[in-house]
Amino acid sequence: GAVVSQHPSRVICKSGTSVKIECRSLDFQATTMFWYRQFPKQSLMLMATSNEGSKATYEQGVEKDKFLINHASLTLSTLTVTSAHPEDSSFYICSAGQLAGGLYNEQFFGPGTRLTVL
Amino acid sequence: EDQVTQSPEALRLQEGESSSLNCSYTVSGLRGLFWYRQDPGKGPEFLFTLYSAGEEKEKERLKATLTKKESFLHITAPKPEDSATYLCAVQAGGTSYGKLTFGQGTILTVHP
Numbered sequence: 001g002a003v004v005s006q007h008p009s010r011v012i013c014k015s016g017t018s019v020k021i022e023c024r025s026l027d028f029q030a031t032t033m034f035w036y037r038q039f040p041k042q043s044l045m046l047m048a049t050s051n052e053g054s055k056a057t058y059e060q061g062v063e064k065d066k067f068l069i070n071h072a073s074l075t076l077s078t079l080t081v082t083s084a085h086p087e088d089s090s091f092y093i094c095s096a097g098q099l100a101g102g103l104y105n106e107q108f109f110g111p112g113t114r115l116t117v118l
Numbered sequence: 119e120d121q122v123t124q125s126p127e128a129l130r131l132q133e134g135e136s137s138s139l140n141c142s143y144t145v146s147g148l149r150g151l152f153w154y155r156q157d158p159g160k161g162p163e164f165l166f167t168l169y170s171a172g173e174e175k176e177k178e179r180l181k182a183t184l185t186k187k188e189s190f191l192h193i194t195a196p197k198p199e200d201s202a203t204y205l206c207a208v209q210a211g212g213t214s215y216g217k218l219t220f221g222q223g224t225i226l227t228v229h230p
Contacts, residue, residue: 049217
């Protein structure tokens with residue numbers, strides 16, 4: 001399957017700082033990338049859908065100004081958590097999809113980024 | 119609203135003891151049902167995509183089936199390395215192509 005990387009894998013920051021997470025599709029061009037967050041022992045919750053060259057679409061309840069998403073190229077999307085607070089501590093996972101025949105088939109996930117806000 | 123419910127929440131098996139995981143779903147216009155495996159602290163690993171009722175797919179000890187209301191992931195003669203959380207997700211029709219709605223997952227533990 002296709003490979004998706006995330007950087008950093010772990011980050012610890014102080015409350016009030018901003019953190020940027022990168023998501024890269026290494027061996028294919030991803031028209032669309034998705035950002036999820038996962039709390040301990042819970043499933044993945046979609047935060048936003050990111051299309052290359054356009055604004056991200058955020059799920060209901062996700063603050064656009066807090067979670068800034070940029071999809072500057074077909075292989076890179078970034079999630080910036082602005083003014084992070086302890087409640088933002090979570091496991092953030094990105095995925096990349098390949099468009100085929102108007103449908104997104106397999107989505108390939110990155111290894112995730114563990115964010116801890118002190 | 120699309121919904122996915124997985125059962126059981128947790129399943130403990132002895133090595134070699136076959137079993138099945140269930141994924142029930144309600145979705146407006148199913149485009150695809152996905153199975154993923156997730157190990158602790160890692161991202162989900164793609165296993166299968168099923169598109170229509172009656173479809174089956176196999177990979178090593180795993181077999182996924184699909185009906186109009188649910189999907190099963192059958193595990194034949196599991197080994198300890200099959201221990202993981204198995205996630206089911208659906209992709210619905212409409213404008214949000216690609217969006218996946220996940221179930222809560224089934225935590226599988228296989229004892230030697």
